[in-house]
Amino acid sequence: MQTNERLYVGRPTRRVEGKLKVTGAAPYSAEQGQEGLLFGVMVPATIAAGDISNIDTSAALAFPGVVDVFTHETKQNVAWWDRKWMDQTASPGHPFRPLHSERILYDGQPVAMVVAETFEAARDAASLIRVSYRESEHVTDIRTVLDESYDPPKKRSGIPAAPKPRGEPEAAYEAAPIKISADYWLETEYHNPMEMFATTVLWEDDEHLTIYDKTQGSQNSRDYVCSVFGLKTENVRVDNAFVGGAFGAGLRPRHQLFMAVMASLKLKRSVRVEMTRRDMFYLSHRPSMLQTISLACDATGKLQSVIHHAVAGTSRYEDYQEVVVNWSGLAYACENAKLTYELTQVDTATPGDMRAPGSASGNVALESAMDELAYAAGIDPLELRIINFAPYDQNDDKEFTSKALHACYRQGAAQFGWEKRNAEPGSMQEGNELIGWGMATGFWDAQLQNAAAKARLSSDGHLIVSAAASDIGTGTYTMMAQVAADEFHMAIEDVTVKLGDSTLPQTAVQGGSWTAASTGGAVQAACLAVIATLLKQAQAIKNSPLKDAKADEVTVRDGRLVLIINDQTGVAVADIMAAAGVSFVEEEGKIGPSKLQMLKYISYTHSAVFVEVRVDKDLRIPRVTRIVSAIAAGKIINPKAARSQILGGVVMGMGMALHEEGMFDHRSGRLMNHNLAEYHVPAHADVENIEVIFVEEHDDLASPLGVKGLGEIGLVGVGAAIGNAIYHATGTRVRELPITVDKLL
Amino acid sequence: MSYDPDTQSQLCPTTLHINGVRHDLEIEPWTTLLDLLRGPLALTGTKKGCDHGQCGACTVLIDGMRYNSCLLLAVSQDGAEITTIEGLSTGDQLHPMQEAFIEHDAFQCGYCTPGQICSAVGLLNEGHAHSREDVRELMSGNICRCGAYVNIADAVEDVMGQQTHAVAAQ
Amino acid sequence: MNRFSYVKATSVDHAVDVLTADPAAKVLAGGTNLVDLMKYDVERPTTVVDIKRLPLGDIEALDDGALRIGALVSNADAAYDRQVEENCPLLASAILAGASPQLRNAATTGGNLMQRTRCYYFYDPSAPCNKRDPGTGCGAIGGVNRIHAILGASASCIATHPSDMCVGLAALDAVVEVSGPQGKRDIAFEDFHRLPKDDERGDRPDLDNTLQLGEIVTGVRVPRQAFGQNYTYLKLRDRLSYAFALVSVAAGLTLENGVITSASVALGGVAHKPWRDKRAEDMLKGQTPSREIFTAFAERILSPAVGQGDNDFKISLARRAIVRALAQAASGTPQRQSQKSYA
CATH class of the missing domain: 3.30.365.10 (Aldehyde oxidase/xanthine dehydrogenase, molybdopterin binding domain)
Incomplete structure (x- = not known):
């Protein structure tokens, strides 16, 4: 039985990350890691079907500031099987592999990437790459087929x-x-979110990468990178804390992610690849x-x-x-x-x-x-x-x-x-x-998707909730803060929400309108689990006034764990944690669809x-x-x-x-x-x-x-x-x- | 310094005043103001949404007027007074337009937002908007794919109203 | 963007010298078109001459009542200038129909004249385009040509001029002031831009205008005229702002006792240059404004119009726009650019 009155849920609430966004302080994926970065710029194919007969990179390679040029002729150390290239949202078929072969499958397919010490050098050298093609017959109008x-x-x-x-x-x-x-x-x-797809890979060593990626699913991107490049899940962290819109385009890992990781691993440097607006039309x-x-x-x-x-x-x-x-x-x-x-x-x-x-x-x-x-x-x-x-x-x-x-x-x-x-x-x-x-x-x-979240309440009354979910502009940060604040009857200012990090509790890609229900439910479950743990700790205190209470009979109010029906009966959360010898309580909550109900x-x-x-x-x-x-x-x-x-x-x-x-x-x-x-x-x-x-x-x-x-x-x-x-x-x-x-x- | 065909380089001494801070720089002429801000100067609040003057995400204020920084070669702005989104607030004190954007939920993903806000501040400085119709037309250089236009117009009108009241009070 | 030599011009003569010495040099003013095209790799100038600091930024009234608008006056400054609003509100309206406030703040009068087409094929260096790369063919003919010309096209180019301001200037019989190696000269506005094919230079869509090597635009003179009330700039496009014209009409009428004594109509979005037909305009003189006479005029000015497929609709759209624009001008109810219903 949950009779908590709602303070924030259901009320118009300003976005908790609003100040970061209106001051320009919210960092998006192309805005991380300024020092020592290399910059990649891609070259799109200009035929719809056929093969590359020749690709001349000499002028680009000779261009001042250029470090390397990647093409299908570059040897790649990547997975062979199609299933290794399939992300969570892939459709049946053979997933596209950038720079895999001379074959051209569509207009705009990336055929090369120039990597240089400056963005300008990469941008300008990219225009010097000359590609010759053998064209095949093509069809682009479905009405003819x-x-x-x-x-x-x-x-x-x-x-x-x-x-x-x-x-x-x-x-x-x-x-x-x-x-x-x-x-x-x-x-x-075409989706055309205002932020163009971009990935910044911070190279630590051959096995450890931190990746800032524009994606609707940090764990989807991480799993793709690990699967394609043979890296270990625990060594790759993908961060998408701020996503400048996506509208579905970020459900699948996009070429810039592959390109940036490939270049980073080969060059042993940190690399950023940002698409051009034109590239954005060739994604999906x-x-x-x-x-x-x-x-x-x-x-x-x-x-x-x-x-x-x-x-x-x-x-x-x-x-x-x-x-x-x-x-x-x-x-x-x-x-x-x-x-x-x-x-x-x-x-x-x-x-x-x-x-x-x-x-x-x-x-x-x-x-x-x-x-x-x-x-x-x-x-x-x-x-x-x-x-x-x-x-x-x-x-x-x-x-x-x-x-x-x-x-x-x-x-x-x-x-x-x-x-x-x-x-x-x-x-x-x-x-x-x-x-x-x-x-x-x-x-x-x-x-409702399977979702998990963590809640961590500190003895000073601060709450952190976290999940690998994304906020692509949907208001997820704020909703999670509202849900969590209400469970503890606390001010929303005392809640920190962490999202967009592949190391956080597992969450599906953000799409299909399921995040609020799924991650919201997981956050609520995590908060209730914290309260249950607090109750156990409170009951371990000698002569605890809550010794007979059940988990669904208590809540946190004004920093005290109290009976819902009588908030005069309770123990201060700080006292509970002190008695238990802990400075915080952290629990995970999980939720998923009910097969029976479905x-x-x-x-x-x-x-x-x-x-x-x-x-x-x-x-x-x-x-x-x-x-x-x-x-x-x-x-x-x-x-x-x-x-x-x-x-x-x-x-x-x-x-x-x-x-x-x-x-x-x-x-x-x-x-x-x-x-x-x-x-x-x-x-x-x-x-x-x-x-x-x-x-x-x-x-x-x-x-x-x-x-x-x-x-x-x-x-x-x-x-x-x-x-x-x-x-x-x-x-x-x-x-x-x-x-x-x-x-x- | 002039262009050197051997190194294919040219560094042009350029002074920019950005958010009240003087920057004495040596810039290659093919660097745009946008890329200069986002790269070497680490002022990433100004956004790149198309790089071709088709979206307005890169809008900054120069002498109070709005410009697409993606289409300005940085060297051509020698001596300019530039205000970016980072320069609108003072410490914790937000600019009224920033405050209005939060209050009216005039953004979602936040990516076009710095450009929208700079553009809205420029709109008020330029002084040609007298109605909501004018606001819509004169904010049309800023594309918002999240579709926050109604709320953006509300925010801009709100601040316009505050200014009118302030003038009336005087 | 290619590598180039950046030169800050210290005087008009200096700029002319640089341009004369290097035929592949380009003038940088507001940069809104040139920098864009350089990023797309369409323009690859070896030298960029920055003229932004030259003293060409004033609007002045001349003794004969004409206004001189310096080449470096921004589009916004021109549109909101009191003298422009009073003397030639048609020009102000045309400018405000174009681009966005940001672009109008940066873009200049001279630059607007030098603006290049928005043809998809011109903008994509891997597509054939006789304007960008003479001899490669025209992708737009038989291709995607929704935004292309219905008047004055050639067998090698069907591009349109994208400017709104120039359509206004054409209707106002402006004069372009240029400086070059041979000194200064004036070019009548209708002679400034060219059709892809003309008698003098043949089928040369790579040449947008009649400037000679080394010449730069220093200003535009708008003669004193009488379209103070009876004018309009009507722009039709695929979205209601921040889009290039499918069809636009600049119209100015002089009325005496309810009778048209002079008429000036320029069309945008339909040809390689702002389109006028002075003989067609003559048929309006002496007439009382009416839907019939406006329709007859529209039929006349559009009589040579030819569609290319996707843009066939522009002929009908232009006819309707002309009739409406003339009605707006005749009734003294010019289109306001922030108003999205049509007067």
């Missing part, structure tokens, strides 16, 4: 395959009175995708059939997989569903998880199609969704741990003013502008997104003027940072809807807009009003803290809602993202 699509034979760990068909989807579709069917096309998108991407979706309903709007087929691009060497179509089987109640997901190979780098991977893409098709169906049926789009509310998950035949989606619909619609909407496209105007209102539902899964229940976060767009009636430039995002995600630990998480997801969704696309010259197979001037992400001027609502959602099953996670859900639904609003404004249904002006003329 749709006939080669396949169901990936090996499934990616943690990614459920598409469910088996249920009911009679084709027959039900044919028989239904109201139906729509359409293709949706998505271009590739949200895959391009063609989706065909068919929906049918009866005259009352009840769904009769859902048929959703997706073909996504992947590389030649790995079958990248994400959950794209499954959502369509659990989003709405429908007895007949057929969901299929296939891959087709192109000559690009392997796609990767990008914020709300799979769900963001599949949702564009499903939620746009729901809007199309609403118009076909003459039913309000929000009403259609309410009519088809799914009370349980039909894919897995499981109950939801909670689903406050009705509250999202209700509160979001009220805040937005949805009831004033005139359904007729083009009917709402102001001045030169057509006004469009659209909405969509969003879905993401709420997962047989019956499944857990998701939900959202309702309402969007207003304005489109000039002649000029047709779309702009988003207002978004209301209503979120059901269980307990919200820090409403301040949580709101920011949703705002950020919404803004990235705006980019997906309106701006972001890789532009390939399919003749050469090369990406041409590999910079932030021509690959547009939303700027200040694009973002007007965004309101976030967290609806009340109590959930004892999703996680011990009642938390479901927020990293992805803010993005899901935004793309479709914007497209639906644009349809409402203009009468033009654009089924290709991004919706740029040319598609509205």
Whole structure:
């Protein structure tokens, strides 16, 4: 029984690392170790497929300040087996090995790295490397190889395959009175966190390295380095205490990590490798995708059939997989569903998880199609969704741990003013502008991962909690401080949170929105373990007033271990530790998913997104003027940072809807807009009003803290809602993202 | 000293005043102000987000105005008064803009933040923003991939309001 | 970035001497374009002549009412200058539509004129580009050409000029002041930038402008004019700020008793230089502003327009933008650059 009142959890709380960030004092991975460093700069390939026929490094090697140039001709002392190169999040296939051979698998693949005494020397010598290629045939447009699509034979760990068909989807579709069917096309998108990928390796000796790496998982990077280079886990420490955004790009170890370690071990020096912004476009991407979706309903709007087929691009060497179509089987109640997901190979780098991977893409098709169906049926789009509310998950035949989606619909619609909407496209105007209102539902899964954390309470009352988790901007530091402070009823200023260090208690990579629930739960467990130990120590004191107390009957308050029901009864923590002859108590807490519970229940976060767009009636430039995002995600630990998480997801969704696309010259197979001037992400001027609502959602099953996670859900639904609003404004249904002006003329 | 084609080097005597401290330096002309700050001067608060003037993470103040330090050759700034994020606070006393950024949660990962804050301070110094619309337009040279724009605009407006009140009080 | 010799110019003549002696030398002013291109290895100057300290940083009113804007006046200083705002608000508006505040603080008047194209292929040294490396071909023709020219392109180059300020200057009939080995001369703005192919020099997309060896821009003169109220700078782009124009229109009208007595329209983002058609402008003279006449004008100025594939939409977009810009100018409701709805 835990009856602790919450002081910080649930209250808007300023970020504990805020001061470090606003003063520029927070060190990121390219900002460590200033003395005696070498600098590496990579050279990207400029063909999509083929072989290096010759690589001339002589001018670079002769350049003042250059120490070495690494190419595929450099002898490497690295692991041979593919499995040694597979990180925690790898997809089935042959992991990419930088500088492994003369083979070119994609445009932008690193073909060389110059290492020099200064950054400028490395940068400038890199431009002197001359590479000749024998080009092979290539394909970069998945639309030309749709006939080669396949169901990936090996499934990616943690990614459920598409469910088996249920009911009679084709027959039900044919028989239904109201139906729509359409293709949706998505271009590739690139993560582009503001910090470029960088690694600083501090070389101690041939076996001992300290590595500052931009990653979403310090232990994932450490294990990769140890596995590839044959180093011992205990001799390699990876630090990612500050991560300048990642959005999924940091789930896998990136080339700069390999390159920096390789150079460091060979040159026996400390080395920093920082990518260029251009390099950032060659890492991974949200895959391009063609989706065909068919929906049918009866005259009352009840769904009769859902048929959703997706073909996504992947590389030649790995079958990248994400959950794209499954959502369509659990989003709405429908007895007949057929969901299929296939891959087709192109000559690009392997796609990767990008914020709300799979769900963001599949949702564009499903939620746009729901809007199309609403118009076909003459039913309000929000009403259609309410009519088809799914009370349980039909894919897995499981109950939801909670689903406050009705509250999202209700509160979001009220805040937005949805009831004033005139359904007729083009009917709402102001001045030169057509006004469009659209909405969509969003879905993401709420997962609990195995996680561990330590808590260490000192006799002076200071608490340190630690875990190898990351804070990629998500507010993890602050959330852990809140959770821990509450367990001891102490001021948050007396809590130090240590994250981003591979030597700390084991944590999965930070992704999938699971960190708050998982590491938060582990921190709580560790704190409770400390209290249990304190109780044992207190009970060892002669005539202890707590001698009959049980662990769940005590807590720490005002520096005393006391009975929860009567805080007059207790012992000062300092006295307990003095009696026990210790200066601190440290315990580890662990948590993980309950297999038994998972047989019956499944857990998701939900959202309702309402969007207003304005489109000039002649000029047709779309702009988003207002978004209301209503979120059901269980307990919200820090409403301040949580709101920011949703705002950020919404803004990235705006980019997906309106701006972001890789532009390939399919003749050469090369990406041409590999910079932030021509690959547009939303700027200040694009973002007007965004309101976030967290609806009340109590959930004892999703996680011990009642938390479901927020990293992805803010993005899901935004793309479709914007497209639906644009349809409402203009009468033009654009089924290709991004919706740029040319598609509205 | 002039360029020596044999050593491919040229060291140019350059004086920079950074956060009130005078630095007499010898700089190669192909070093940008950004790389000088982040490298030899160890002022890593100024960030490199694109190195091409496309993101604003490297924004610093020169004579109170904002610039992309990635596009300035350090030698060309001889004699300049430069303020970086490290120079905005005095000891423990944060600049009001830094304080407002924390209060409004105007950042997440924190990487674009020094540039945003320097840009926001420059925005106020330059004096051309009179509305939230203006703030959004005149902060558009700073990309935030975490998408904190709404909160950044709140923070900037907050400080703008404080300044207006201060002027009114006088 | 290649290794280069860095020279601080002590006078305009000194700069001219250095440029004349070394054809591969480049002038550094604000650096926002040159340093960028050097980092991409597109520009590899052997000498960089820093002119930042030269006395070309003033805006002055001349006796004939014209304004002279020194080559080193920053874009921001020009845009917010009281004389510029009063005399040629169209120019101020055009400048404020471009780039970002940081870039406008650094970028200069002269540098803006010397700005090079944003073509993807030009910016990528491993891609073919006749502008960067004559004779290598044009990657953009048949390639990714969303942002490319619909007017005045040649068989070897379809790049566009990326400036907003220059579109304003073109509409204002500015004059470029240059100094060179043969002394000073003036170049009419429309003669400063060139199309990739012209009668004088043939198909030479590597030449952006008509400067001779050793010449540098020292200033721009904007004649006294009458577009105090009836003007606009309308810029359309893929994101609402900090992006290059897909299409932009600088429009200025003189109206007397409701009748157009003079019209000036320059287009940006559509050609290798700011695009004007004075004969088309003549058709507006003597007319009463109307959607019909503006549409007819747009059809006329765009009659030679040709799409390249990805950019086919620009023809339609330009037509709409021209009609709207002329309507804004006629009604005296210029587009404010911080306002994202279109007046």
